[in-house]
Amino acid sequence: MGAHRRKGDGAGTVPVGGGRDRYFDALRALALVRVVTYHAFGWAWAGLVFPSMGIMFALAGTLMARSLERPAVTVLRDRIRRLLPPFWFWGAFVVLAMLVHGWMPGWQIVYWVVPLGDPPGNAWGEQAWEVLWYLRTYLWFVLLSPPLLWLFRRAPVAVLGLSLAPVLVLTFVWQPPDDRFGTGLWDLSTYLCCWLVGFAHREGVLRRLPPVAVALLSVAALGYGGWYALAHQAEYGGYDLDDDPLAQAFWSAGFVTPLMYAKARFGFDLAGLARFRRLDRLVTVFNARAVTVYLWHEIALVLAVPLIDRCWEVPAFEAHLPLESQWFMFGVAWVLIGAFVLLCGWVEDVAARKPPRLVPGARPATPAARMAP
Template identity: 75%
Template sequence: MSWEQQPGHWQEQGRQQPQYPQYQQPYTQPAYPHSYEPVPPDPQPYEQPTYHQGYGQEYGYPAHAQQEPVPQPLAPAPPAAAEAEEEKPPPRPPGRDRYFDTLRAVALIRVVGYHTFGWAWAGMVFPSMGIMFALAGTLMAKSLERPAPRVVRGRLRRLLPPFWFWGFFVVLAMLIHGWMPGWQIVYWIVPLGDPPGSAWAEQAWEILWYLRTYLWFVLLSPLLLKIFRLAPVPVLLLSLAPILVLHFLWEPPDDRLGSALTDLATFLFCWILGFAHRDGVLARLRPFAVAVLSLAAIGFAGWYALTHQAGTGSYDLDDIPLAQALWSAGYVTLLMWAKSYFGIDFAWLTRFRRTDRIVTIFNSRAVTIYLWHEIALILAVPLIDRFWNVPAFETYLPLESQWFMFGVGWILIAVFVLLCGWVEDVAGRKKPTLLPGGRPASA
């Protein structure tokens, strides 16, 4: 009892004792054992205590369970972030490799340049055909992880419709100019052999050897891949044997069969090299051995091309199959091995939106560009001839320059891509578009 509640205290003070309300406990004793005095803030940041299992159960409380944080709604992105999001390049299709895509784009540019200028050294600087066959072999090995008949049908479906669409106009033009085909016209349906044509349109149809060779490689790939996987490195090295046999031991006939055999033997190594890259064989090879053998093949091919110009009068690799095979083998091996060993992917290319879009267009319209580029160069000649009738063009434009024709040719190629490229989309069972790789629509 406090001194204020003792009897007689208030009388001694001369005052009346106040009447306090009746509480269950004295006022000075709080209902709980804790003080109600304010607690000063803790200078240290509060940390969530860690409870042991069964905490509080001795007091009758349920076991402690940590609660998941409640997600808060995200605030809308500021205008600057939204603009940055729009500037991001469009996502690439899954599985695409920008290193290979760039090689294919450069190879197509080199093909157009070679057919414009006729540079004999162009094939040595960048052997486009060997690179394109190696890239196709890599993709074919990847696709053959699925059933082979399905893969072959898919390749034929993507290749033949653009070829038929292009061939319709070429055959029609040759018929109008007096061409009379025989039974060999069936090769315009399935180009297992060189399709026939008139001398008037030879510049247009002479490029079909690549499609014929590619088609044969596609049909043979299921068997070639099985043989390769039995002994990868020996089979890769022995793939150069056919071109050596055709060159030194047996001369093929000068007909469709001979042309097909020569082209298959010339680029067989590059196609199987694509298998080696896909299966990881190149990555396991020793760098010294790869460098020595590749440079030896390139050196021998260069020497052979320079010392065997009697037949053609030029060191152009396209006219010397043995030199073409060895030069492409060494050159493309270095490119593919560097990709496997150093992990080159050219992912930085996506930071340059316009350049990345151009590479996408080249790869999505590769068949269209290859088929129509010669027609574009043919049409560029009479078009430039018309420019001579315009005094301003004659004065200010370099109409006599092949570089000017090269530029006009690419403008016409772009027109053909816009007018005819959709056929590749239809053949690939995609939605037809004028130019692939565009920025997706935003809400």
């Protein structure tokens, strides 16, 4: 996938007082659902309704700022350890499949070990590996966070205000090279503001801003991003924000800031979600298996097609199932995603140095239940 076709992160956010923050957890779960939906249907308007990637980077930014209350070396080691094993596990299948289909890598295969640049691949496996731009961008933001947070704490308003400048420079002043370096610059500049909005939430900067100022700035960013997307459809082939870095940057910033401000200023927490046990459990699974869902969902969408093709050979299925429906394929893909969560999700537990679980979020058995025959 090219530098401008963006689509889905990982770890859950923990509030200061301990326990899960269901507001952030729910946002992350919705973002993952939107990512899968976008890849299934290709709706250009999906990014306008809910810019998942901007939300994911903002949530990751606030979590990173919280983590950096510990020594930076320890935090970086922990973040990298949690990210790479699920990536390696998934990548072993993708790389092996591409090798079987005639791919022969060069030295760039090192990016399949540490994705500081886009890993190489062939056209046969492109739909699977094209999502790796997110892991690469997330990893670079993690590595850059200690100096970024140091700078942010010294001039928070100025740094946050200038965070959209890089994407403006790349759009109107200097065009970066069309290679791994240039692609990385585009992605970092596109989502820098969202990452720093996460910093601003954690550091209490958002809470101190007046609501009117936040509303005006957010509307201005949304207005400019939306106008740019619609006015440059001929250049980018439509108004899909994933193809337009400048529009994506401004729209995501304008969308994410009120969401983070609502949490910082008004304390939205969605604690009542616990009353809906099945929905609450589903949100827990999405957050505990976010990397698994993100990495494997494209493979699930690919496998859904030949699986449905085989259903045409069964007369009962052909007669009674909507095999031609895109929604049916979407449903089959979610069944396959669930299977991947069961089969592969435990790698996230191992990476986090937790006991591996088949399904996260299960309520522990009471002593009486454990003693029962």
